[in-house]
Amino acid sequence: xxxxxxxxxxxxxxxxxxxxxxxxxxxxxxxxxxxxxxxxxxxxxxxxxxxxxxxxxxxxxxxxxxxxxxxxxxxxxxxxxxxxxxxxxxxxxxxxxxxxxxxxxxxxxxxxxxxxxxxxxxxxxxxxxxxxxxxxxxxxxxxxxxxxxxxxxxxxxxxxxxxxxxxxxxxxxxxxxxxxxxxxxxxxxxxxxxxxxxxxxxxxxxxxxxxxxxxxxxxxxxxxxxxxxxxxxxxxxxxxxxxxxxxx
Amino acid sequence: xxxxxxxxxxxxxxxxxxxxxxxxxxxxxxxxxxxxxxxxxxxxxxxxxxxxxxxxxxxxxxxxxxxxxxxxxxxxxxxxxxxxxxxxxxxxxxxxxxxxxxxxxxxxxxxxxxxxxxxxxxxxxxxxxxxxxxxxxxxxxxxxxxxxxxxxxxxxxxxxxxxxxxxxxxxxxxxxxxxxxxxxxxxxxxxxxxxxxxxxxxxxxxxxxxxxxxxxxxxxxxxxxxxxxxxxxxxxxxxx
Numbered sequence: 001x002x003x004x005x006x007x008x009x010x011x012x013x014x015x016x017x018x019x020x021x022x023x024x025x026x027x028x029x030x031x032x033x034x035x036x037x038x039x040x041x042x043x044x045x046x047x048x049x050x051x052x053x054x055x056x057x058x059x060x061x062x063x064x065x066x067x068x069x070x071x072x073x074x075x076x077x078x079x080x081x082x083x084x085x086x087x088x089x090x091x092x093x094x095x096x097x098x099x100x101x102x103x104x105x106x107x108x109x110x111x112x113x114x115x116x117x118x119x120x121x122x123x124x125x126x127x128x129x130x131x132x133x134x135x136x137x138x139x140x141x142x143x144x145x146x147x148x149x150x151x152x153x154x155x156x157x158x159x160x161x162x163x164x165x166x167x168x169x170x171x172x173x174x175x176x177x178x179x180x181x182x183x184x185x186x187x188x189x190x191x192x193x194x195x196x197x198x199x200x201x202x203x204x205x206x207x208x209x210x211x212x213x214x215x216x217x218x219x220x221x222x223x224x225x226x227x228x229x230x231x232x233x234x235x236x237x238x239x240x241x242x243x244x245x246x247x248x
Numbered sequence: 249x250x251x252x253x254x255x256x257x258x259x260x261x262x263x264x265x266x267x268x269x270x271x272x273x274x275x276x277x278x279x280x281x282x283x284x285x286x287x288x289x290x291x292x293x294x295x296x297x298x299x300x301x302x303x304x305x306x307x308x309x310x311x312x313x314x315x316x317x318x319x320x321x322x323x324x325x326x327x328x329x330x331x332x333x334x335x336x337x338x339x340x341x342x343x344x345x346x347x348x349x350x351x352x353x354x355x356x357x358x359x360x361x362x363x364x365x366x367x368x369x370x371x372x373x374x375x376x377x378x379x380x381x382x383x384x385x386x387x388x389x390x391x392x393x394x395x396x397x398x399x400x401x402x403x404x405x406x407x408x409x410x411x412x413x414x415x416x417x418x419x420x421x422x423x424x425x426x427x428x429x430x431x432x433x434x435x436x437x438x439x440x441x442x443x444x445x446x447x448x449x450x451x452x453x454x455x456x457x458x459x460x461x462x463x464x465x466x467x468x469x470x471x472x473x474x475x476x477x478x479x480x481x482x483x484x485x486x487x488x
Contacts, residue, residue: 138445156432157442163332163430170335172350 024061025082026052027068034241035088047241051105052086054233058224074098077211084221085209092204100212102221104205105229106238107248110141111180112197113168113187118175122197125152132156134164134173140202141177161186168193180244205248262452267443274439275460281353281435282425285360286418292365297372298398311369318366324427326363331355331431352431360428364421371413375406408479415472419465426461436460 028049031037036046044065056063066082073085077099091101112122120127129152135142137157145155156173158164165186168176176187180199187193208221228234229247238247300311318326334340334349348354379402387397429438440457444450 137441142445157434157438158432159430159441166332166335167432170332171341171346172335172352 022059022061023064024056024059024084025064025066026056026084026086027066027073027076027082029070029073029087030067032088047106047237048086048088050237050240051228051234052084054228054237055221055224058227059220074209077209080211083210083214083217088206089209090203090205091207095209098212099209100214100218101207101209102218103225104207104248105225105234106246107201107203107205108246109180109199109201109244110139110144110177111183111195111199112175112177113183113193114175114196115168115171116192116194118194118196120174120196122175122177125149128152130154131174132172134158134167134176134178136161136164136178139179141179144200144202145177165190199244201248260452262443262447262449263456270434270439270443271436271457271460274434274436274457277433277438278422278425278428278435279464281357281360281428281433282422285357285364285425286421288357288361289364289368292361293368293372294403296365296369297376300369300373301376315366315369318363319370323359323363323424324430327356327359327427327431330359352428352433356428356431356433360421360425363424364417367417367420368414371410371417372406374413375410376402378409379405411472411476411479415468415476418472419468422464422468423461 028036028044028046030044030046032046034046035048036044039045044067049065052063052065068076068082068087070087073087073089074095076082077085085099089095091104095101120131122128128149131152132154133145133149134156135145135158137159142155142157145153149155156164156167158167161178161182164173164176164178167173168187169190175196176183178187183195188195208225210217210221234247238245296311296314300308300315302308331352334345334355340346340349383401383405384397387401392400425435426437428435429441432438434442436457440453444453447453
């Protein structure tokens with residue numbers, strides 16, 4: 001497997017006392033805009049990359065950024081090719097059996113999208129009665145609608161977001177409830193569509209994954225993430241990439 | 249109910265009463281969809297097959313083109329074109345057609361019917377073409393006109409030759425109906441996919457649904473065996 005190593009500039013790590021600084025290799029799967037991708041100069045950047053740099057400063061660690069394809073993420077971590085995964089890995093029960101997750105550091109909300117003419121309050125079950133809601137099968141949005149709204153609305157489940165957008169355009173569904181970044185890219189950039197409700201945060205969010213035995217490191221990372229969330233660094237980075245809230 | 253089955257039902261998370269109901273609803277949808285498209289398809293196919301054997305190319309040509317198009321393209325593509333394509337026609341949402349095409353069931357029914365009618369037309373045409381000349385000549389000698397010949401001699405004899413090939417078409421249609429789930433119809437496969445994605449248990453969800461398809465196929469095979477025995481009993485050895 002071809003692996004690319006990229007040395008990251010961790011400014012603070014330079015100031016850290018050499019004896020104590022730990023080496024951390026962090027894996028990303030690129031491109032996954034705007035979380036991790038290469039800019040025009042070929043430099044690795046993105047929300048998670050910047051957050052990782054800030055986290056390394058906070059930890060006073062020497063960080064090295066590794067690019068790893070998604071399929072080999074968890075195997076690579078367990079084989080010690082790298083120490084952390086910060087590549088939009090959602091915390092799930094299944095994965096938690098094999099890796100240790102930090103506290104979540106972001107969550108993309110589910111967004112409600114519909115035609116300009118749609119004026120119903122999506123949180124009002126009475127008003128939504130008889131409407132048809134489209135979701136992607138098996139997503140947290142599917143679970144949410146199935147559990148909370150099935151008595152009032154007709155639920156249509158799609159395999160791909162494209163199929164759902166086509167049916168939204170064709171008026172087969174009244175409203176789509178989809179991962180916000182997906183909806184932003186596929187629905188909002190079409191004419192005649194808008195957001196029709198407040199985004200809803202669902203699921204447990206995305207966390208830093210590490211090996212099960214690194215419990216001490218997990219504590220340090222949780223502390224570092226907490227500091228970043230509280231001292232405004234997190235908000236500054238988030239504002240660069242998103243116009244909605246993904247903080248958790 | 250034996251204890252081990254009761255225990256198994258109680259201990260597993262997936263096959264609860266709720267998911268079994270989803271499978272049941274899926275089964276009803278699948279049977280409904282396949283049965284309707286086969287019946288309509290057969291009714292359409294018989295006259296088409298007769299016209300297909302006519303010498304006049306202006307009659308048989310368009311039917312040839314129709315069967316060629318629908319046998320020459322995947323059913324999946326036909327369903328995509330009918331379901332998503334129709335919704336893209338400007339202004340269709342304002343016409344009464346939209347009442348029909350809005351729901352996924354009718355586009356799927358249309359696609360399945362057109363598809364099975366094309367195959368069935370060719371099956372019946374083949375059977376008609378292979379009618380022994382002697383039978384036709386004998387009918388002519390009796391003074392039967394074309395219509396009477398078709399009704400009394402050619403079609404009954406063609407039905408006997410077509411029934412085996414047609415039973416295959418019926419089973420293929422049942423299995424092809426699995427693609428209905430891509431246009432949001434919750435048929436058997438749709439139910440299995442929903443349950444799979446809820447529990448992340450591909451083996452349980454799909455093996456269970458495969459068993460239901462097997463059972464359905466078994467019933468079809470049984471029915472057609474009976475039908476063949478009935479239609480082809482003149483071919484059985486005399487003493488059996």
